[in-house]
Amino acid sequence: MRKRATAKEVADAAGVSKWTVIRAFTPGASIAEESKRKVLEAAAALNYSPNLLARSLATNATHQVAVFVDDFANPQKLPFLETLTERLQAEGLVAVLININTHFDHVHALLHADQRQVDAVILFGTAFRSETLSDLQLGRGTPPMFVLARDSQIEGVPAVVCDAELALREIVDHLHERGYRRPGFMTGAPALSTALRRRHHFTDFWQQKGVDEIAVLSAEKYSAEAGAEAVRSYLEQTAPTGRVDVLMCENDILALGAMDEIRSRFGLRIPEDIAVVGFDNYEFCGSPAYSLTTYEQPRQEMIQVIVGMIAGRLEPETVTLPGTLVVRNST
Amino acid sequence: MRKRATAKEVADAAGVSKWTVIRAFTPGASIAEESKRKVLEAAAALNYSPNLLARSLATNATHQVAVFVDDFANPQKLPFLETLTERLQAEGLVAVLININTHFDHVHALLHADQRQVDAVILFGTAFRSETLSDLQLGRGTPPMFVLARDSQIEGVPAVVCDAELALREIVDHLHERGYRRPGFMTGAPALSTALRRRHHFTDFWQQKGVDEIAVLSAEKYSAEAGAEAVRSYLEQTAPTGRVDVLMCENDILALGAMDEIRSRFGLRIPEDIAVVGFDNYEFCGSPAYSLTTYEQPRQEMIQVIVGMIAGRLEPETVTLPGTLVVRNST
DNA sequence: ATTTCGTTTGCTACCGGGTGCAAACAGGTG
DNA sequence: CACCTGTTTGCACCCGGTAGCAAACGAAAT
Numbered sequence: 001m002r003k004r005a006t007a008k009e010v011a012d013a014a015g016v017s018k019w020t021v022i023r024a025f026t027p028g029a030s031i032a033e034e035s036k037r038k039v040l041e042a043a044a045a046l047n048y049s050p051n052l053l054a055r056s057l058a059t060n061a062t063h064q065v066a067v068f069v070d071d072f073a074n075p076q077k078l079p080f081l082e083t084l085t086e087r088l089q090a091e092g093l094v095a096v097l098i099n100i101n102t103h104f105d106h107v108h109a110l111l112h113a114d115q116r117q118v119d120a121v122i123l124f125g126t127a128f129r130s131e132t133l134s135d136l137q138l139g140r141g142t143p144p145m146f147v148l149a150r151d152s153q154i155e156g157v158p159a160v161v162c163d164a165e166l167a168l169r170e171i172v173d174h175l176h177e178r179g180y181r182r183p184g185f186m187t188g189a190p191a192l193s194t195a196l197r198r199r200h201h202f203t204d205f206w207q208q209k210g211v212d213e214i215a216v217l218s219a220e221k222y223s224a225e226a227g228a229e230a231v232r233s234y235l236e237q238t239a240p241t242g243r244v245d246v247l248m249c250e251n252d253i254l255a256l257g258a259m260d261e262i263r264s265r266f267g268l269r270i271p272e273d274i275a276v277v278g279f280d281n282y283e284f285c286g287s288p289a290y291s292l293t294t295y296e297q298p299r300q301e302m303i304q305v306i307v308g309m310i311a312g313r314l315e316p317e318t319v320t321l322p323g324t325l326v327v328r329n330s331t
Numbered sequence: 332m333r334k335r336a337t338a339k340e341v342a343d344a345a346g347v348s349k350w351t352v353i354r355a356f357t358p359g360a361s362i363a364e365e366s367k368r369k370v371l372e373a374a375a376a377l378n379y380s381p382n383l384l385a386r387s388l389a390t391n392a393t394h395q396v397a398v399f400v401d402d403f404a405n406p407q408k409l410p411f412l413e414t415l416t417e418r419l420q421a422e423g424l425v426a427v428l429i430n431i432n433t434h435f436d437h438v439h440a441l442l443h444a445d446q447r448q449v450d451a452v453i454l455f456g457t458a459f460r461s462e463t464l465s466d467l468q469l470g471r472g473t474p475p476m477f478v479l480a481r482d483s484q485i486e487g488v489p490a491v492v493c494d495a496e497l498a499l500r501e502i503v504d505h506l507h508e509r510g511y512r513r514p515g516f517m518t519g520a521p522a523l524s525t526a527l528r529r530r531h532h533f534t535d536f537w538q539q540k541g542v543d544e545i546a547v548l549s550a551e552k553y554s555a556e557a558g559a560e561a562v563r564s565y566l567e568q569t570a571p572t573g574r575v576d577v578l579m580c581e582n583d584i585l586a587l588g589a590m591d592e593i594r595s596r597f598g599l600r601i602p603e604d605i606a607v608v609g610f611d612n613y614e615f616c617g618s619p620a621y622s623l624t625t626y627e628q629p630r631q632e633m634i635q636v637i638v639g640m641i642a643g644r645l646e647p648e649t650v651t652l653p654g655t656l657v658v659r660n661s662t
Numbered sequence: 663a664t665t666t667c668g669t670t671t672g673c674t675a676c677c678g679g680g681t682g683c684a685a686a687c688a689g690g691t692g
Numbered sequence: 693c694a695c696c697t698g699t700t701t702g703c704a705c706c707c708g709g710t711a712g713c714a715a716a717c718g719a720a721a722t
């Protein structure tokens with residue numbers, strides 16, 4: 001594999017200085033038509049293109065954004081990644097995908113991203129603990145951070161989220177209107193502050209409607225299997241008369257897992273015996289096999305906003321966007 | 332935001348030269364215990380860590396691998412991305428995720444990745460045409476390329492794939508054994524050479540069993556909706572007596588879309604009226620709501636191999652790995 | 663012919679490290 | 693005390709660009 005051509009080599013071939021070559025590749029630079037033509041010809045012959053690494057070093061901007069992901073069990077991540085990469089690329093930015101599930105812990109990963117001089121970091125995880133991150137010396141040399149689709153809770157780190165309060169109000173209103181009175185809430189991470197907040201809203205709105213007793217089901221993580229397991233252990237331990245009549249799951253994956261278990265293992269009907277609500281509106285929720293009532297996050301808008309903040313067009317601040325309740329047959 | 336500390340600054344603080352600082356951060360470099368301690372102390376105080384950008388420029392290795400993805404409709408991409416990032420990171424490499432669906436065409440994206448000096452490029456797409464890529468001057472300055480989970484067909488570009496011939500043989504054997512005799516094949520990209528090859532194998536094996544007539548259903552792309560549409564138009568145009576008794580879909584997403592349509596729109600039973608087979612073994616295929624017979628790709632092994640080749644441990648060459656037939660209730 | 667002004671081009675210095683060589687500095691021998 | 697050997701350290705130069713200044717150039721104005 002041959003070495004790549006450099007500006008100097010092109011310069012020699014075109015009979016100019018290397019700075020003239022650079023100018024030919026810098027939009028809006030002051031250069032004579034004639035020289036530009038000569039340079040571009042020589043460049044084409046040598047298959048030259050500027051080295052972005054060297055440029056980044058000199059300009060102190062890599063146009064790379066690190067995206068930290070920890071929850072690959074949620075297929076909803078994929079459309080988010082699609083839209084995110086698309087929008088970033090439209091801004092001339094590129095996403096460095098970092099898996100913070102296993103070897104890398106958050107701090108290590110952040111350090112690493114920092115060393116790579118990324119222009120920004122997007123925290124796009126479900127279960128990471130904000131506490132680990134707040135330990136870091138933020139605002140020093142660290143790249144600007146943003147949290148996507150989850151509360152931030154880190155001082156000075158803005159988040160772009162779907163309005164959880166509004167979402168849960170709409171959901172509870174809907175459920176109450178349909179006549180449900182014995183609600184349950186399934187969380188995927190009992191100790192996580194974001195999850196606690198959602199549960200809090202859920203509980204709150206039910207109390208405002210005079211319903212005080214809310215069953216809580218804890219799944220071990222955000223996966224279909226964990227959702228199934230949680231609902232299994234609940235149904236096994238709870239007499240039919242004392243059971244919830246509607247189960248709100250923290251995300252669709254938990255909900256779909258729960259639905260499978262409710263129907264095939266316990267032979268119960270949805271929504272007649274137990275209604276189910278999810279969160280995210282993952283593609284398969286609409287399938288007739290599930291037809292899950294859920295809440296759609298405003299993905300396009302959220303990403304538009306976060307990328308706008310990274311690109312510097314928007315003021316970096318926490319933004320809360322309204323989503324949409326999608327009512328289907330599971331309630 | 333303060334500027335990051337440089338090796339020179341740390342050197343001044345520690346009372347040594349900048350090269351000694353560099354040595355302190357280079358494993359195995361020749362440096363006295365005493366100096367190393369001093370340097371590390373000063374570095375900690377100044378919050379210094381080496382600039383990987385500058386290092387990459389000097390060493391001509393970025394430890395970044397570009398991953399080109401074009402098909403975000405297939406949720407199966409997500410576990411692949413998870414395993415891929417995990418393995419790459421375990422090798423000290425990092426994945427740059429590039430969406431080649433929209434703004435970027437393949438050639439443009441490759442050029443861009445090239446300019447960023449990535450160490451390798453992984454083509455992890457479904458629908459990209461190899462023809463566009465073979466136009467490029469490969470082997471010049473271009474980074475080494477690898478194709479994941481799809482045939483390569485580009486001269487000198489190795490692929491790591493699941494053995495399609497074996498897979499289709501096992502599938503056809505299984506279907507024949509179950510007594511199916513009127514097979515159909517649904518493709519998501521009728522013109523794509525990889526797809527043609529699979530179809531060819533399918534046809535071939537059936538012919539070896541004396542079945543010559545194979546219905547072909549063409550979906551517009553690899554999505555559940557396209558799968559539903561293809562099966563709808565087929566069923567509407569085909570008299571019940573002439574219909575296939577088993578439908579093999581090129582991937583699970585097409586299959587799941589088809590199943591929904593077959594059951595809810597046409598009221599047919601699976602597998603009694605029409606059996607369905609998918610490909611990939613996406614998580615939800617196992618759910619009781621679908622219970623789809625499908626073929627699992629050896630994801631871990633495939634990624635192990637491709638990362639091994641990138642890391643230079645394995646000889647770069649096309650590798651074909653056997654997958655596993657997963658029989659469920661849809662056949 | 664001289665001055666003037668705008669365009670074009672070359673140059674120095676720099677971004678933050680890495681490489682290989684040579685000098686400086688041990689410590690142990692004869 | 694000179695000599696040898698192995699370790700440690702400093703240095704010049706390089707990676708491939710960018711920024712901003714100053715010189716060179718050419719055409720119009722005096």
